[in-house]
Amino acid sequence: MSNLKSRLAGRAPKHAIILGSALGSVVDAVQDPLDIPYTELSGFPVPKISGHAGKVVVGRLGGREVAVLAGRAHPYESGNAAVMRPALEQLKDAGIETLILTNAAGSLKLSMKPGALMLITDHINYSGMNPLIGQHGDENFVPMTNAYDPVLRKAFLAAAKKEKIALKQGVYCWYSGPSFETPAEIRMFQIIGGTAVGMSTAPECILARRLGLKVAGISTITNLAAGLKGASPSHEETKREGMKAAAAMQRLLTRFFRDMK
Numbered sequence: 001m002s003n004l005k006s007r008l009a010g011r012a013p014k015h016a017i018i019l020g021s022a023l024g025s026v027v028d029a030v031q032d033p034l035d036i037p038y039t040e041l042s043g044f045p046v047p048k049i050s051g052h053a054g055k056v057v058v059g060r061l062g063g064r065e066v067a068v069l070a071g072r073a074h075p076y077e078s079g080n081a082a083v084m085r086p087a088l089e090q091l092k093d094a095g096i097e098t099l100i101l102t103n104a105a106g107s108l109k110l111s112m113k114p115g116a117l118m119l120i121t122d123h124i125n126y127s128g129m130n131p132l133i134g135q136h137g138d139e140n141f142v143p144m145t146n147a148y149d150p151v152l153r154k155a156f157l158a159a160a161k162k163e164k165i166a167l168k169q170g171v172y173c174w175y176s177g178p179s180f181e182t183p184a185e186i187r188m189f190q191i192i193g194g195t196a197v198g199m200s201t202a203p204e205c206i207l208a209r210r211l212g213l214k215v216a217g218i219s220t221i222t223n224l225a226a227g228l229k230g231a232s233p234s235h236e237e238t239k240r241e242g243m244k245a246a247a248a249m250q251r252l253l254t255r256f257f258r259d260m261k
């Protein structure tokens, strides 16, 4: 077992990406890749569900050095909302400054259809959990205003425009899962101001802000949320539609890094 910093072999990525369900193919765009399996990194989660790999790929995307985490652990696997803490701490320790969180999510709006990408502007933590519970010290009162960095958001909107990707924007609701939501829960999320719903990302955003990382988030919309037009989401649908959206995600990320100031 080693830590990420000691495995970088002279590379110095300042940016990291966590890939969501079925977005694993995004690593194909990474040039000169160095693969490090999670099983060789202390504290990294070994994903147990299909659609998620388990490796860090260090290389260049859009000409920038990046560390791509292909696969994440979800709080619903163990009940531990802080399951990604060791991995994020290691990213910080390795010199990472910016973290791009990606995921698969259900749409709460009929106008945002499967296949769309959504830039996360903010989140609603509806899980009843918080990854900082049990931590001591004033630093844990982390401000969550502008948690999804406005400068990074602007850069993603510009990158999407250049790539002619119709990037939507909205509020991501974190639902614990692993069962999907009921139609009544989805109606509630619509009322309280949500745009999309999913089972990850928000706890990682909280942990990353605690560590002082800048955060951006992008959802791939894989389905209409439960009850919308009679939708009844499934893991199979999430994987299938996520794979279809991976090409657009790859283009968006590559352009974002290429044009980064």
Ligand code: HPA
Pocket: 104, 105, 106, 107, 175, 180, 181, 197, 198, 199, 222, 223, 224, 225, 226, 233, 238
């Ligand atoms: N709900 C929760 N998580 C999801 C969904 C959904 O509809 N789609 C993809 N991940």
